[in-house]
Amino acid sequence: xxxxxxxxxxxxxxxxxxxxxxxxxxxxxxxxxxxxxxxxxxxxxxxxxxxxxxxxxxxxxxxxxxxxxxxxxxxxxxxxxxxxxxxxxxxxxxxxxxxxxxxxxxxxxxxxxxxxxxxxxxxxxxxxxxxxxxxxxxxxxxxxxxxxxxxxxxxxxxxxxxxxxxxxxxxxxxxxxxxxxxxxxxxxxxxxxxxxxxxxxxxxxxxxxxxxxxxxxxxxxxxxxxxxxxxxxxxxxxxxxxxxxxxxxxxxxxxxxxxxxxxxxxxxxxxxxxxxxxxxxxxxxxxxxxxxxxxxxxxxxxxxxxxxxxxxxxxxxxxxxxxxxxxxxxxxxxxxxxxxxxxxxxxxxxxxxxxxxxxxxxxxxxxxxxxxxxxxxxxxxxxxxxxxxxxxxxxxxxxxxxxxxxxxxxxxxxxxxxxxxxxxxxxxxxxxxxxxxxxxxxxxxxxxxxxxxxxxxxxxxxxxxxxxxxxxxx
Amino acid sequence: xxxxxxxxxxxxxxxxxxxxxxxxxxxxxxxxxxxxxxxxxxxxxxxxxxxxxxxxxxxxxxxxxxxxxxxxxxxxxxxxxxxxxxxxxxxxxxxxxxxxxxxxxxxxxxxxxxxxxxxxxxxxxxxxxxxxxxxxxxxxxxxxxxxxxxxxxxxxxxxxxxxxxxxxxxxxxxxxxxxxxxxxxxxxxxxxxxxxxxxxxxxxxxxxxxxxxxxxxxxxxxxxxxxxxxxxxxxxxxxxxxxxxxxxxxxxxxxxxxxxxxxxxxxxxxxxxxxxxxxxxxxxxxxxxxxxxxxxxxxxxxxxxxxxxxxxxxxxxxxxxxxxxxxxxxxxxxxxxxxxxxxxxxxxxxxxxxxxxxxxxxxxxxxxxxxxxxxxxxxxxxxxxxxxxxxxxxxxxxxxxxx
Numbered sequence: 087x088x089x090x091x092x093x094x095x096x097x098x099x100x101x102x103x104x105x106x107x108x109x110x111x112x113x114x115x116x117x118x119x120x121x122x123x124x125x126x127x128x129x130x131x132x133x134x135x136x137x138x139x140x141x142x143x144x145x146x147x148x149x150x151x152x153x154x155x156x157x158x159x160x161x162x163x164x165x166x167x168x169x170x171x172x173x174x175x176x177x178x179x180x181x182x183x184x185x186x187x188x189x190x191x192x193x194x195x196x197x198x199x200x201x202x203x204x205x206x207x208x209x210x211x212x213x214x215x216x217x218x219x220x221x222x223x224x225x226x227x228x229x230x231x232x233x234x235x236x237x238x239x240x241x242x243x244x245x246x247x248x249x250x251x252x253x254x255x256x257x258x259x260x261x262x263x264x265x266x267x268x269x270x271x272x273x274x275x276x277x278x279x280x281x282x283x284x285x286x287x288x289x290x291x292x293x294x295x296x297x298x299x300x301x302x303x304x305x306x307x308x309x310x311x312x313x314x315x316x317x318x319x320x321x322x323x324x325x326x327x328x329x330x331x332x333x334x335x336x337x338x339x340x341x342x343x344x345x346x347x348x349x350x351x352x353x354x355x356x357x358x359x360x361x362x363x364x365x366x367x368x369x370x371x372x373x374x375x376x377x378x379x380x381x382x383x384x385x386x387x388x389x390x391x392x393x394x395x396x397x398x399x400x401x402x403x404x405x406x407x408x409x410x411x412x413x414x415x416x417x418x419x420x421x422x423x424x425x426x427x428x429x430x431x432x433x434x435x436x437x438x439x440x441x442x443x444x445x446x447x448x449x450x451x452x453x454x455x456x457x458x459x460x461x462x463x464x465x466x467x468x469x470x471x472x473x474x475x476x477x478x479x480x481x482x483x484x485x486x487x488x489x490x491x492x493x494x495x496x497x498x499x500x501x502x503x504x505x506x507x508x509x510x511x512x513x514x515x516x517x518x519x520x521x522x523x524x525x526x527x528x529x530x531x532x533x534x535x536x537x538x539x540x541x542x543x544x545x546x547x548x549x550x551x552x553x554x555x556x557x558x559x560x
Numbered sequence: 561x562x563x564x565x566x567x568x569x570x571x572x573x574x575x576x577x578x579x580x581x582x583x584x585x586x587x588x589x590x591x592x593x594x595x596x597x598x599x600x601x602x603x604x605x606x607x608x609x610x611x612x613x614x615x616x617x618x619x620x621x622x623x624x625x626x627x628x629x630x631x632x633x634x635x636x637x638x639x640x641x642x643x644x645x646x647x648x649x650x651x652x653x654x655x656x657x658x659x660x661x662x663x664x665x666x667x668x669x670x671x672x673x674x675x676x677x678x679x680x681x682x683x684x685x686x687x688x689x690x691x692x693x694x695x696x697x698x699x700x701x702x703x704x705x706x707x708x709x710x711x712x713x714x715x716x717x718x719x720x721x722x723x724x725x726x727x728x729x730x731x732x733x734x735x736x737x738x739x740x741x742x743x744x745x746x747x748x749x750x751x752x753x754x755x756x757x758x759x760x761x762x763x764x765x766x767x768x769x770x771x772x773x774x775x776x777x778x779x780x781x782x783x784x785x786x787x788x789x790x791x792x793x794x795x796x797x798x799x800x801x802x803x804x805x806x807x808x809x810x811x812x813x814x815x816x817x818x819x820x821x822x823x824x825x826x827x828x829x830x831x832x833x834x835x836x837x838x839x840x841x842x843x844x845x846x847x848x849x850x851x852x853x854x855x856x857x858x859x860x861x862x863x864x865x866x867x868x869x870x871x872x873x874x875x876x877x878x879x880x881x882x883x884x885x886x887x888x889x890x891x892x893x894x895x896x897x898x899x900x901x902x903x904x905x906x907x908x909x910x911x912x913x914x915x916x917x918x919x920x921x922x923x924x925x926x927x928x929x930x931x932x933x934x935x936x937x938x939x940x941x942x943x944x945x946x947x948x949x950x951x952x953x954x955x956x957x958x959x960x961x962x963x
Binding site: 154157459462472474475476477479480481482483484485486487488489490491492493494495496497498499500501502503504 | 607608864877879880881882883884885886887888889890891892893894895896897898899900901902903904905906907908909
């Protein structure tokens with residue numbers, strides 16, 4: 087879609103509307119073995135997947151809530167007993183509609199307002215859309231399919247590509263034992279995307295998926311598994327949103343990325359969950375020799391986010407780049423950062439983190455760079471910049487660096503500052519009003535992120551920021 | 561956990577220490593309260609990431625290494641004109657009311673297990689009183705520890721518009737060939753417009769476990785500067801802290817460490833900006849050789865009312881060996897947007913090009929590395945405003961390089 091189209095849309099309406107709930111199937115609130123069995127049965131899953139779910143449930147029940155991190159968001163309100171883990175929308179097109187036109191009007195309407203299918207109509211490579219717990223629409227250009235590229239919803243992949251899924255699903259990359267919410271995810275996961283790119287294949291257009299939570303008091307647990315074989319290249323984009331409800335929602339997704347030798351994967355997210363959502367995600371990539379992983383994340387919504395995309399640089403010469411931006415407004419606590427494990431020689435990583443806080447919002451950068459003994463000639467460079475609008479807001483930077491190898495080059499830098507009065511004055515003297523001047527400064531501040539995104543996502547990110555800043559500047 | 565040392569400590573021992581110092585009742589009560597509190601107190605917090613504590617304080621065998629009544633030591637105190645530099649018993653008789661007023665006002669006597677242990681058992685230490693308007697020269701305190709364990713307590717009271725520089729050195733005397741435990745608590749209370757510079761050079765034997773807390777309160781226009789050199793000890797857990805309470809107060813924390821063999825340094829620099837227009841600068845550089853390990857945490861905490869804050873932090877670690885390990889965590893906690901703050905940390909090795917350049921000029925590789933290590937410390941040495949301390953530290957660095 088062009089930026090003109092976006093301009094015509096009422097931004098507020100695009101992100102704050104909600105639909106009447108109409109679900110065909112809903113599990114009971116709370117989490118029991120029975121719930122897990124019901125989900126698995128409803129999805130017609132093989133026995134091994136049910137076993138994995140049950141094992142994850144056991145781990146979830148044994149693990150304590152994370153409470154011991156300095157300055158972490160308060161999770162006391164997160165009561166799994168109150169969450170509906172699985173809702174299937176009431177549509178005929180379970181497992182994904184063939185074409186956009188086949189979707190029921192209210193779902194089409196929802197995604198229309200978000201502007202996402204517009205991108206599809208303009209012949210981008212692929213879009214998958216998840217509504218509640220199930221993928222309702224998915225499409226992939228034929229020319230990629232001919233090359234053996236697979237892009238389908240995760241539930242379907244369990245049935246149609248069991249070998250690939252069985253080998254990679256929550257085994258080496260994100261085991262359920264990683265943290266309490268990864269375990270929860272392993273037990274009740276539903277929907278999400280499966281992407282497979284065979285050797286020597288480049289998918290030139292970004293593959294896109296959109297997730298939306300529409301019901302009150304529900305949890306969303308989509309799983310994304312990306313496998314890029316040697317010399318493959320792919321860019322995956324995911325967008326998330328949920329309207330505002332009184333009760334809390336829980337989003338606990340899982341993302342696993344396998345980057346083969348000399349392969350290149352970019353994973354971009356713009357997250358705009360409603361401000362009652364707890365966003366507790368686990369994302370991780372394993373990178374083989376000379377492969378490259380790139381994470382581009384924008385975290386705008388949610389009440390509390392705890393998300394630290396992690397990369398394990400497993401093969402020599404592997405590279406990781408993180409670009410993250412967090413925006414926290416009234417009542418929000420965005421605790422995000424990056425983790426990189428340098429486990430092989432000649433590996434390199436960069437982390438560029440930007441945060442903006444205003445109206446009492448709180449942003450944390452929490453990061454870990456680990457350089458293992460033997461990872462010689464590794465390089466890492468971490469840069470964090472925080473921009474603060476007012477005195478009610480908080481911004482913390484908590485990097486950890488664990489260095490077990492001497493032949494390394496490790497650097498961390500962080501700065502915090504207020505929006506520059508001089509910059510605002512300069513722009514005002516050029517005829518901009520105060521709000522526009524500040525918005526322009528913010529746009530400049532986050533430019534390193536937006537320039538990594540395809541234009542429509544960059545525009546969306548800017549729109550979200552405009553929306554966040556509307557009327558709140560003085 | 562916290563009862564392991566408590567088991568063989570008694571009220572009687574504490575009363576004996578207190579009687580020997582001819583203490584007033586309130587101080588005895590403070591000690592006994594601290595002793596009683598041990599049961600519920602936790603070890604000082606260490607840097608931790610989920611599943612990992614980077615310094616294991618519970619591994620110390622306190623029961624074996626703490627001997628409350630053995631406190632043999634040598635203490636030299638070099639006074640400066642106009643300043644009272646007193647042992648505890650002298651200070652209690654000369655400035656009883658003042659001490660009652662200030663003791664424990666900066667460092668909470670029960671802030672954690674090891675601090676409370678120090679409060680209950682301290683028998684060595686110094687009180688430094690700088691009266692209003694006095695502009696003093698250097699005060700020097702040298703402590704040589706001969707005992708199994710030693711608990712040192714230093715209280716510095718700098719009245720309005722006074723200034724003083726204090727140099728403290730800790731060494732171990734007779735080599736006990738056994739584990740020793742040294743604990744040092746330092747409280748600095750700097751009144752309006754006072755200027756306190758506190759330099760410490762720790763060169764304890766490498767069988768000594770060292771715990772220290774140094775903390776200052778800076779009133780309006782006051783400055784509290786710290787210099788912290790760590791060369792000796794087997795394990796050091798130290799925290800150097802300033803609360804910038806008054807408007808326009810300042811603090812500089814300069815740290816240098818050099819670890820070799822299996823030394824472990826757990827170092828923290830912390831500053832709280834509470835008043836307006838406050839300035840802080842944290843600079844630490846360290847070198848690690850052999851299997852030495854350093855854990856560094858630097859915290860710049862800017863409070864809600866701390867308008868117009870400037871806060872800077874730099875930490876650099878140089879690793880000379882593949883077996884060494886460095887952890888660094890510089891933290892910014894910002895609650896006021898009218899702030900200019902930055903921090904940076906680096907870890908790296910001796911620059912290969914520099915080394916190549918020097919060896920190609922005919923300097924042997926060992927000598928070239930030594931020169932580069934000395935050069936690495938230069939930016940920190942330049943920050944050390946006290947000549948004598950700088951020269952001593954430089955000497956210790958050179959000595960270590962020659963070993």
